[in-house]
Amino acid sequence: MKPWEAYFRKVEPYVAGEQPKLSNMIKLNTNENPYPPAPQVIQAIRGMNMERLKLYPDPACEELITAIADTYEVSKEQIFVGVGSDDVLGMAFLTFFNSSKPVLFPDITYSFYDVWTELFCIPYKRPALDQNYHIQKEDYYEENGGVVIANPNAPTSIYEDLNFIRDILEHNQDVVVIVDEAYIDFGGTSAIELVKEYENLLVVQTYSKSRSLAGMRIGYAIGHPSLIQAMQDVKYSYNSYTMNQTSIVAGVASMQAKEYFEECRNKIIDTREWTKRELGKLGFSFPDSMTNFLFVTHESVPAKELFEALRKVNIFVRYFNKPRLDNHLRISIGTMEEMKRLIEFLSGYIEI
Numbered sequence: 463m464k465p466w467e468a469y470f471r472k473v474e475p476y477v478a479g480e481q482p483k484l485s486n487m488i489k490l491n492t493n494e495n496p497y498p499p500a501p502q503v504i505q506a507i508r509g510m511n512m513e514r515l516k517l518y519p520d521p522a523c524e525e526l527i528t529a530i531a532d533t534y535e536v537s538k539e540q541i542f543v544g545v546g547s548d549d550v551l552g553m554a555f556l557t558f559f560n561s562s563k564p565v566l567f568p569d570i571t572y573s574f575y576d577v578w579t580e581l582f583c584i585p586y587k588r589p590a591l592d593q594n595y596h597i598q599k600e601d602y603y604e605e606n607g608g609v610v611i612a613n614p615n616a617p618t619s620i621y622e623d624l625n626f627i628r629d630i631l632e633h634n635q636d637v638v639v640i641v642d643e644a645y646i647d648f649g650g651t652s653a654i655e656l657v658k659e660y661e662n663l664l665v666v667q668t669y670s671k672s673r674s675l676a677g678m679r680i681g682y683a684i685g686h687p688s689l690i691q692a693m694q695d696v697k698y699s700y701n702s703y704t705m706n707q708t709s710i711v712a713g714v715a716s717m718q719a720k721e722y723f724e725e726c727r728n729k730i731i732d733t734r735e736w737t738k739r740e741l742g743k744l745g746f747s748f749p750d751s752m753t754n755f756l757f758v759t760h761e762s763v764p765a766k767e768l769f770e771a772l773r774k775v776n777i778f779v780r781y782f783n784k785p786r787l788d789n790h791l792r793i794s795i796g797t798m799e800e801m802k803r804l805i806e807f808l809s810g811y812i813e814i
């Protein structure tokens with residue numbers, strides 16, 4: 463070991479799903495949208511004044527924030543934007559979780575949360591989901607330094623209604639409660655409507671799933687202006703120009719393309735419901751997903767075996783080699799065509 467290595471920060475990084483570089487594959491492993499971004503987004507990027515790239519982008523992202531504020535009917539002071547919701551969530555952890563009491567989030571949830579708490583040296587505790595993979599709200603009644611709930615949760619796909627979120631807020635009035643709504647557009651009701659009642663609620667959303675813009679890296683948080691101000695202060699103490707000009711342009715155009723957004727999300731919901739019926743016939747079971755993915759297990763064939771068999775035919779799904787998850791697959795909803803090919807393969811494989 464080199465002497466300076468003693469001073470390195472040692473962390474166990476988040477492991478993202480594979481991004482294989484194959485031309486002929488069915489990619490159902492990272493919950494991306496199978497449809498292209500709105501034509502308006504592509505047009506807006508093409509129409510950009512490239513000369514402008516010599517200048518720094520607007521650090522306040524005024525245009526983007528205005529487009530988001532118009533969409534959700536909130537004020538601009540209630541919005542924070544970042545480089546994907548990962549950036550927004552990381553910034554929120556850094557800003558709000560400075561108590562000596564533990565931050566609470568489920569044992570099975572988005573696996574970046576414990577990576578950030580470790581990185582930022584935030585104490586945390588992970589109450590277990592119940593047998594049916596539901597969050598038990600009573601676990602969040604104890605004293606804590608903050609609460610993080612992904613709703614719908616990942617990788618379980620389970621959505622809890624707003625009464626559930628309200629109950630968690632009622633029991634946690636002295637800390638910031640973050641609700642990560644990466645998948646809310648696929649059927650749930652957003653907690654944004656609770657922001658006016660609860661000054662300590664921060665709702666986080668992303669362009670990566672429902673808006674087909676994972677490659678652009680845009681996420682945002684909506685909350686009381688005092689929360690947003692505190693996050694801005696931290697951001698401007700670290701890196702002012704996080705959002706690049708192209709992302710700002712794409713983000714504005716995407717928010718304005720409302721019809722296209724509705725059309726894509728409805729197609730994904732219909733395809734999801736079809737896939738559920740077909741998987742059910744093949745002996746799979748799964749919670750009633752309100753996301754763009756299914757969390758499935760099979761009555762006789764182990765998940766790991768299915769994962770490997772699918773991989774051999776270039777169908778990529780996600781497998782987690784972790785306790786309570788290791789007999790499940792997380793399958794993103796692709797196009798109808800892609801899901802038909804998945805079902806076709808599985809019916810052949812499972813019969814053998």
Ligand SMILES: *Cc1c(COP(=O)(O)O)cnc(C)c1O
Pocket residue numbers: 545546547548549572612616642644667668669670676679680681
């Ligand atoms: C995908 C995802 C995110 C992060 O998405 P970004 O691409 O960084 O916006 C955050 N939380 C959950 C639960 C997710 O599934």
